[in-house]
Amino acid sequence: xxxxxxxxxxxxxxxxxxxxxxxxxxxxxxxxxxxxxxxxxxxxxxxxxxxxxxxxxxxxxxxxxxxxxxxxxxxxxxxxxxxxxxxxxxxxxxxxxxxxxxxxxxxxxxxxxxxxxxxxxxxxxxxxxxxxxxxxxxxxxxxxxxxxxxxxxxxxxxxxxxxxxxxxxxxxxxxxxxxxxxxxxxxxxxxxxxxxxxxxxxxxxxxxxxxxxxxxxxxxxxxxxxxxxxxxxxxxxxxxxxxxxxxxxxxxxxxxxxxxxxxxxxxxxxxxxxxxxxxxxxxxxxxxxx
Numbered sequence: 083x084x085x086x087x088x089x090x091x092x093x094x095x096x097x098x099x100x101x102x103x104x105x106x107x108x109x110x111x112x113x114x115x116x117x118x119x120x121x122x123x124x125x126x127x128x129x130x131x132x133x134x135x136x137x138x139x140x141x142x143x144x145x146x147x148x149x150x151x152x153x154x155x156x157x158x159x160x161x162x163x164x165x166x167x168x169x170x171x172x173x174x175x176x177x178x179x180x181x182x183x184x185x186x187x188x189x190x191x192x193x194x195x196x197x198x199x200x201x202x203x204x205x206x207x208x209x210x211x212x213x214x215x216x217x218x219x220x221x222x223x224x225x226x227x228x229x230x231x232x233x234x235x236x237x238x239x240x241x242x243x244x245x246x247x248x249x250x251x252x253x254x255x256x257x258x259x260x261x262x263x264x265x266x267x268x269x270x271x272x273x274x275x276x277x278x279x280x281x282x283x284x285x286x287x288x289x290x291x292x293x294x295x296x297x298x299x300x301x302x303x304x305x306x307x308x309x310x311x312x313x314x315x316x317x318x319x320x321x322x323x324x325x326x327x328x329x330x331x332x333x334x335x336x337x338x339x340x341x342x343x344x345x346x347x348x349x350x351x352x353x354x355x356x357x358x359x360x361x362x363x364x365x366x367x368x369x370x371x372x
Contacts, residue, residue, distance in 0.1 A: 094134045094135045094136050094137035094140070095134075095136035095137055095139070095140035095317075095320065095321065095324070096313065096314075096316070096317040096320060097134045098128075098133060098134055098136060098320070099320065100319075100320060100323050102133060103136070103140075103320050103321075103323055103324040103327075104323050104324065104327045106124065106127065106128070106136055106140075106324065107144070107147070107323065107324040107325070107326070107327030107328040107331060108327055108328070108331045109123050109124070109127055109331075110123075110124060110141070110144045110147065110324070110328050110331070111147060111148070111151070111327065111328040111329070111330065111331025111332040111333075111334075111335060112331055112332075112335050114144070114145065114147070114148045114267075114268070114328075114332060114335075115148055115151070115152075115268050115290070115332055115335045115336055115339065116266075116268065116335060116339060116351065117225075117229060117266050117268050117269030117272050117273070117348065117351045117355070118266060118269065118351060118354055118355060118358070119218070119221070119222060119225070119263070119264050119265065119266040119269065119355070119358075120141065120144075120266070121141055121213070121218065121263035121264060121266075122218045122219075122221075122222055122263065122264045122266075122358060122362065124136060124140070124141050125213060125215060125218055125263070126215075126218075126358075126362065129215075129371060135213075138213060139304055139307065139308060140321070140324070142300050142301060142303075142304035143301055143304045143305055143308065143321060143325070144301075144324055144325065144328050145297045145300055145301040146297070146298075146301035146302070146305070146325060147324070147325045147326075147327075147328030147329040147331075147332050148293075148297055148328070148329075148332045149294065149297045149298055149301060150329045150332070150333075151329050151330075151332030151333040151335075151336055152290050152291075152293065152294060152297070152332075152336065153294070154333060155290075155333060155336045155337065155340075156287070156290060156291060159287070159291055160291075160294070162180055162183075163180055163183050163184045163187070163291070164184075165180075166178060166179070166180025166181070166184075167180045167181045167184040179243060183242065183291075185247065186245060186247055186249075186250035187250070187291060187292055187294070187295065188295075189247055189250050189251050189254060190250040190251060190253050190254030190257065190292050191254060191257075191292065191295040191296055192254065193251075193254045193255050193257065193258050194254065194257045194258050194260070194261065194296050195295075195296070195299065197258045197261055198261060198296075198299070198300065201261060202303075213263050215362050215363075215365070215366050215371050216363075216366055217262065217263060217264060218263050218264035218362060219264065219359045219360075219362035219363040219366060220264070220359065220363070221262050221263065221264025221265045221359075222264050222355050222356070222358050222359030222362065223355070223356060223359035223360070223363075224265075224359075225259075225264070225265050225266060225269050225270065225273070225355055226351075226352050226353075226354075226355030226356040226359060227356070228273050229269060229272070229273045229276075229348055229351060229352050229355065230349075230352045232273045232274075232276035232277045232348075233276060233347055233348050233349060233352065235276070235277060236276040236277065236278075236279050236280070237279045238276075238279065238280070238281050238282060239279055239281065240278065240279045240280045240281065240284070241280065241281060241284045242280070242284055242287060242288050245278070245280070245288070249278050250292075252274060252277075252278065253271050253274040253275050253278070253288065253289075253292060254292070255274075256270045256271055256273060256274030257270055257271050257274070257292065257293075257296065258270075260296075264359075267293055267296070267297075268286075268289050268290070268293065269351075269355070271288070271289040271292055271293065272285050272286055272289045272348070275288050275289060276348070282343040282344075282347065282348065283340055283343045283344045285343075286339060286340060286343050287340070290336065308321075
């Protein structure tokens, strides 16, 4: 579908209207937090339905829906890290579990902040090649294979409290891959955490907590870009509908994923990612998908 630009910002979502954006909000909420790539679905679903591509600005801003869901679901962890760290600083208790987790999250966030700043002009530009179905299809396949290797390699014994700062940095480096559409932020960090031997539900828990700073920074940055582009009030209202629906969808997704990983492996996601990647590349090669 054609790109729609407003002062260099991809604003294809505006033309979709409330009902379509609400539908895509559900899709975004489901796929943003599962290790299956929301960007792949945000490109593929509208294309299959013959809709305008909602654009990279919509995908980036919709991360704030995931942010609200993560904070709500993991509020006890968020409160523990935030207030526990402040108490530890006041009492100079540098061995506090809260401050250790906070430092781990900060260290793990640094790589994607640096990479995001360096690549920001290319990642969300109108017509960027990063959002091509070629890139997304290959990324889906590669991440599916890496997740499979991590599932086979991991002993699934460690919990978050046993992670070192080097472990956190490693997961942070894997998070940089999420800048490539089709990789999936939750998929890359979950895979990295599994390689470290974390239990599946603990790996997902750290993945979600680690995502809070990156998701907040990316979403707020894109909101600011939309503000600078002076999009009309109708566009803001359309975006708000997507955010509300996406928040609800994301919360349900977290609830389901955490219970799933307590009992089962990540193999269904491996299979889904590989099949999705094959379908996308097949469509590009034989049906002219673009």
